[in-house]
Amino acid sequence: METNQNTEVLCLEGLKKSFGDLLVLDNIDLRVTKGETIVILGASGSGKSTMLRCVNFMEVPSGGRIILHGEQVGKENQNGSRTYDEKSLSDLRSRVGMVFQHFNLFPHMTVKQNVMEGPRTVLKCDQAECERRAKLYLDKVGLGWKADAWPSELSGGQQQRVAIARALAMEPDIMLFDEATSALDPELVGEVLETMKQLAEEGMTMLIVTHELGFAYTVADRVLFLSKGKILEQGAPEAVLINPKEEATKNFLRGHG
Ligand code: ADP
Ligand code: MG
Numbered sequence: 001m002e003t004n005q006n007t008e009v010l011c012l013e014g015l016k017k018s019f020g021d022l023l024v025l026d027n028i029d030l031r032v033t034k035g036e037t038i039v040i041l042g043a044s045g046s047g048k049s050t051m052l053r054c055v056n057f058m059e060v061p062s063g064g065r066i067i068l069h070g071e072q073v074g075k076e077n078q079n080g081s082r083t084y085d086e087k088s089l090s091d092l093r094s095r096v097g098m099v100f101q102h103f104n105l106f107p108h109m110t111v112k113q114n115v116m117e118g119p120r121t122v123l124k125c126d127q128a129e130c131e132r133r134a135k136l137y138l139d140k141v142g143l144g145w146k147a148d149a150w151p152s153e154l155s156g157g158q159q160q161r162v163a164i165a166r167a168l169a170m171e172p173d174i175m176l177f178d179e180a181t182s183a184l185d186p187e188l189v190g191e192v193l194e195t196m197k198q199l200a201e202e203g204m205t206m207l208i209v210t211h212e213l214g215f216a217y218t219v220a221d222r223v224l225f226l227s228k229g230k231i232l233e234q235g236a237p238e239a240v241l242i243n244p245k246e247e248a249t250k251n252f253l254r255g256h257g
Contacts, residue, residue, distance in 0.1 A: 009069060
């Protein structure tokens with residue numbers, strides 16, 4: 001049982017990322033407290049995906065620090081730069097769950113096998129523990145009854161909920177969602193948002209990139225507006241979504257109202 005409700009799960013300090021000459025993340029500072037749900041908004045190209053991808057090192061940051069549960073990722077070199085060995089990256093990735101726009105379930109595995117795969121291969125859990133997790137997390141997303149189905153037999157919304165269960169089965173410290181509902185038919189969006197809302201209410205720590213503003217308003221503890229690789233504005237949902245200060249935020253909201 002966690003006693004300290006203010007535990008910092010993730011801290012980004014001066015995070016930078018460039019692709020060649022293009023500076024995509026420009027000094028991002030962010031502290032994420034245990035149980036916090038943060039929604040990240042921003043125009044296309046503002047750096048939202050890159051920010052999430054840096055958090056689990058699918059992209060290696062060009063500068064700054066990423067601290068997960070008080071521990072900085074990677075090893076410091078004598079000249080102050082950092083190297084990221086595969087062991088520390090794979091440790092990190094097993095503690096950071098990620099759900100993408102395109103749920104890539106393994107098509108040749110049943111739903112249950114999909115959920116068991118990470119615990120089995122990465123965490124080396126025994127069969128009983130893998131089964132326990134599969135049941136627990138498929139039930140959590142309301143798909144225990146589909147355990148033996150093939151991904152192709154599920155709707156897009158169900159597949160995305162399995163992808164969430166698969167990420168949860170690693171029992172991560174934080175969950176990242178990158179436009180998890182953007183590729184879904186409109187009638188399937190609600191069930192996935194509902195699952196995410198339930199996770200937020202259960203105290204999961206989450207960073208969510210979405211254009212679903214109604215969802216952001218009801219579920220976020222904090223909303224960030226990213227513009228040109230910087231956090232231009234942040235605050236409670238009412239502040240950022242109803243009374244934004246910045247012109248760029250107002251423009252974005254007009255376009256997505
Ligand atoms: P968003 O998710 O907010 O739409 P991204 O983080 O995907 O934005 O992209 C931010 C910027 O970085 C864009 O200009 C994009 O073209 C560029 N970018 C992203 N990934 C790469 C990459 N692997 N190589 C070069 N440029 C990239
Ligand atoms: Mg993106």
